[in-house]
Amino acid sequence: MRTLDISRLRGWMLRWLGVERHFWRMMWRSSPPLVCALLAVIALRGVAIWLMVYASGQALQAIMVGSSEVWGWLTLTAIGLAVEPLAEAWQMSGAVALQRRFTRQQVLLVAEAANAPHGIEHLENPATRARFSDIEDYLRGMFGVNAMYATWSVLGYAAVGLGGLVAVAQWSWLAALWTLLSFRVLHVTWTGYLDVLLKDLVEDGSIGRRQADYLRSIPLERAGGKELRLFGMTPWLLRRYSQVWQAAFVGIWQRRSRALRGALIGCTISATMLVGSYVWVGHAAWTGAISVGTTVAVLQGLMQMAALGALGDVNVQAIRARFYENEIRQLRADHGLGHTLGRSNVGDAAGRVAGERSGGGVSRPVAATVDVTDVTFTYPSRTEPVFRHLELHIPAGQSVAVVGVNGVGKSTLIKLLCGLYAPDAGTVRVDGHDPAADDGTRRRVATIFQDFVRYHLSLEDNVALPLVARGVESGALRHTAEEALRDAAGTDVLIRLDDNWDTVLEPGYAGGTDLSGGQWQRVALARALTAVAAGAGVLVLDEPTAALDVRAEAEIFSRFLQVTHGVTTILVSHRLSSVRHAERIVVLGPEGVVQDGSHEELLAAGGPYADMFRLQAARFAAAGADSGEPVWVDAELAGER
Numbered sequence: 106m107r108t109l110d111i112s113r114l115r116g117w118m119l120r121w122l123g124v125e126r127h128f129w130r131m132m133w134r135s136s137p138p139l140v141c142a143l144l145a146v147i148a149l150r151g152v153a154i155w156l157m158v159y160a161s162g163q164a165l166q167a168i169m170v171g172s173s174e175v176w177g178w179l180t181l182t183a184i185g186l187a188v189e190p191l192a193e194a195w196q197m198s199g200a201v202a203l204q205r206r207f208t209r210q211q212v213l214l215v216a217e218a219a220n221a222p223h224g225i226e227h228l229e230n231p232a233t234r235a236r237f238s239d240i241e242d243y244l245r246g247m248f249g250v251n252a253m254y255a256t257w258s259v260l261g262y263a264a265v266g267l268g269g270l271v272a273v274a275q276w277s278w279l280a281a282l283w284t285l286l287s288f289r290v291l292h293v294t295w296t297g298y299l300d301v302l303l304k305d306l307v308e309d310g311s312i313g314r315r316q317a318d319y320l321r322s323i324p325l326e327r328a329g330g331k332e333l334r335l336f337g338m339t340p341w342l343l344r345r346y347s348q349v350w351q352a353a354f355v356g357i358w359q360r361r362s363r364a365l366r367g368a369l370i371g372c373t374i375s376a377t378m379l380v381g382s383y384v385w386v387g388h389a390a391w392t393g394a395i396s397v398g399t400t401v402a403v404l405q406g407l408m409q410m411a412a413l414g415a416l417g418d419v420n421v422q423a424i425r426a427r428f429y430e431n432e433i434r435q436l437r438a439d440h441g442l443g444h445t446l447g448r449s450n451v452g453d454a455a456g457r458v459a460g461e462r463s464g465g466g467v468s469r470p471v472a473a474t475v476d477v478t479d480v481t482f483t484y485p486s487r488t489e490p491v492f493r494h495l496e497l498h499i500p501a502g503q504s505v506a507v508v509g510v511n512g513v514g515k516s517t518l519i520k521l522l523c524g525l526y527a528p529d530a531g532t533v534r535v536d537g538h539d540p541a542a543d544d545g546t547r548r549r550v551a552t553i554f555q556d557f558v559r560y561h562l563s564l565e566d567n568v569a570l571p572l573v574a575r576g577v578e579s580g581a582l583r584h585t586a587e588e589a590l591r592d593a594a595g596t597d598v599l600i601r602l603d604d605n606w607d608t609v610l611e612p613g614y615a616g617g618t619d620l621s622g623g624q625w626q627r628v629a630l631a632r633a634l635t636a637v638a639a640g641a642g643v644l645v646l647d648e649p650t651a652a653l654d655v656r657a658e659a660e661i662f663s664r665f666l667q668v669t670h671g672v673t674t675i676l677v678s679h680r681l682s683s684v685r686h687a688e689r690i691v692v693l694g695p696e697g698v699v700q701d702g703s704h705e706e707l708l709a710a711g712g713p714y715a716d717m718f719r720l721q722a723a724r725f726a727a728a729g730a731d732s733g734e735p736v737w738v739d740a741e742l743a744g745e746r
Contacts (some may be wrong), residue, residue: 128256128430135206143199143257147264150192154268157185158405159275166398189265196261197254204253208244211433215240218437225525226485235315236436243429255423262412269409276395276403280385284407287378288414294371295414301364303428313353320346375414382407472501472673473536473549473642475522480531482521491517495531495697501642504666504674506684508714509693515677516554518693519647522675523550535643551636552645557629561611564602567628571636589634592668594661595627630661637672644669647677659683681718690714 133140164178219228219237227233266288274281320342323329333339386407390400477497483490491514499505507515520526521533524540524547533539538546551571560567569586583606590598598620602608609617610628620628630646637644646665662676662683676684684690685704692700692707692714700707700714707714 128427131210131430132203132207132256135210136203139199139203139206143196143203143260146192146195146199147257147261150189150196150261151264151268153185153188153192154265154409155185155271157182157189158269158272158402158409160185161405162272162398162400162402164398165401166396169397193261196257200254200257203257207253211244211430214433214437215244218433218439218442225520236432240429240432240436243425253426256426259423266410266413269406269412272406273403273410276389276399277385280382280403281406283378283385284382284410285413287375287382288410290371290378291375291414294368294375297371298364298368301360303425313349317346317350317353320349379407471640471642472671474501474534475499475643475673475675476532476534476537477518477521478532478534480521480528480533482517482526482528484517490529492528492697497691497698499673499675501536501673502671503689504669504676504687506676506678506687506690507693508678508681508684508690508717510717511679513693513695515693516647519552519554519645519675519677522643522645523547523552548639549641550643550645551633551639551641552647553629553633555648557626557632559610559625561609561614561617563607563609564598564628565606567610568631569635570632571639571641585635585638586631589631589638590627592634592664593627593631594664595624595631598624598627627661630665634668637669641672643673643675645675645677648679662686681714681721 160178160181164175164182166172167175167178215237228237270281270285273284323342324333324339333342383404386395386400386403389395390397395403475498477495480492480495481490482492482495495518497518507518509515517526521528522535522540524533524542527541533541535546535549540547540550560570562570565583565586566573568590569582572582572585586606590596599606601620601624602618610620610625611617612619633644633646646662659680659682662678663686665676666674666686674687676687678684688703690700690702690704690707691698692712694713700710700712702710708718
């Protein structure tokens with residue numbers, strides 16, 4: 106019971122100082138020695154203020170009576186005056202040092218929350234993306250740095266105010282408590298008003314607010330600026346922005362007006378009480394109840410107690426920090442995470458990864474079987490299912506092409522195979538395991554999407570990231586990366602970079618450079634091959650070469666089928682001539698799999714595949730005739746024409 110009482114008392118004191126218990130715990134975990142040092146410095150500031158106030162009053166009294174103790178009191182006053190600003194400087198430097206550690210921990214907490222769900226449904230939710238974006242801006246900007254400084258400034262000012270409180274209490278505890286109450290009324294009403302303001306800024310994620318932000322961003326973007334001018338849309342956009350913005354902020358203005366009225370009432374009450382404190386001291390001095398020295402000390406104490414009231418921008422930054430820390434905590438809670446980093450989970454993952462590699466080298470890939478059984482799936486933002494009772498079996502080591510018209514769910518099928526989404530009904534299994542529930546199984550599926558990531562890292566890291574993540578030794582890393590880039594027909598990339606694998610693929614870095622679209626696609630394809638070398642049993646290419654011409658794409662797919670022989674390979678493309686060499690072609694339609702067979706079998710059978718193939722070939726031939734340039738057309742269809 107005693108422990109509970111102490112815990113409650115500690116929580117009440119932290120709230121009284123304006124510091125959330127969770128925020129305090131996070132600071133403590135960031136660096137216990139720094140927190141202890143900062144607390145000691147803050148206590149020193151409080152003692153220095155009390156010493157300066159009390160000693161200066163005693164020095165004045167000694168001067169008036171001609172006491173020889175005046176030099177001793179003046180010395181103590183000088184010590185207090187010197188120590189307080191010095192302690193404040195120490196506090197500032199300590200807060201900056203703590204901020205670096207604190208921000209690093211917060212970034213890891215947010216990253217863990219973003220990656221905690223097995224799927225990506227939360228990342229495709231606009232409201233959740235907006236929350237992550239706001240937190241990222243906070244952590245990257247000066248707000249985070251200022252927030253830590255402001256938090257410790259609030260604590261430092263509290264120590265200064267308490268030093269003044271003790272000085273006043275030496276004359277009258279009742280006057281000290283009365284003045285404390287006046288400043289607390291001001292503090293509570295002022296911070297309550299700031300709470301409302303910052304809550305609207307941080308937590309308001311209404312559709313109207315997001316739409317207003319979007320409309321505001323259009324003229325600031327290059328593409329938007331061009332179209333606004335070309336179509337004369339600027340007046341319309343400004344009117345629309347004004348309408349949406351006003352509609353979104355009506356409720357916000359009402360809340361702010363109510364909070365402002367409360368703050369003004371609180372300020373009036375606080376000012377009246379504070380005037381009473383000064384009248385009290387003045388009356389005591391006028392009647393001779395206290396000496397001149399005591400009067401000076403008490404008046405200085407009253408002025409120092411102002412640090413317990415409203416602190417302006419410092420309060421704003423401290424409250425902003427509290428809001429964002431609560432937002433991070435709530436974000437983690439929404440994804441089933443606690444308040445601390447899951448070190449045990451990280452360690453388990455590292456152990457599993459370490460167990461997957463062999464002697465720090467590259468393992469031999471083992472093909473995996475894929476089974477999609479009676480799958481029904483609907484996107485969270487839609488009402489109509491993409492799949493109903495979908496069935497598909499891919500034996501280990503088979504190469505399969507997935508084709509179909511736009512919108513039938515080719516990429517959705519790949520996301521299900523990768524475990525990025527879980528089906529509403531039915532099962533998706535890779536070697537009998539669920540990729541949506543097991544990280545080890547998910548790593549068995551290597552996928553390169555059309556919107557693959559262009560990492561601002563070295564060429565070696567861009568190619569060998571799947572191996573880097575598994576801690577493969579540098580020697581094996583470079584050798585595997587070279588083979589993968591060569592198999593992806595990317596030798597021209599190395600020539601462009603003068604065989605420098607350490608070149609950062611981003612011109613914004615010293616010695617960095619960018620690649621052409623085709624070169625980036627070859628780097629991405631090489632990354633997929635290194636994932637196979639790292640242990641993936643299924644290789645998926647979801648239209649990563651869509652920007653290439655039909656001949657280049659067909660050549661890359663053909664080469665890929667050769668170098669990945671023995672690995673379960675799934676190719677997705679809207680160009681049927683590019684995937685004709687796959688062992689098996691699966692045609693998706695609105696009702697699921699509508700055709701399944703080899704290229705030759707599907708052409709002979711007629712139906713959707715043959716129709717689409719002939720239509721594409723005719724378009725390529727017509728395009729070549731119009732341009733006067735030779736166009737590569739499938740030989741079988743050339744004979745038919």
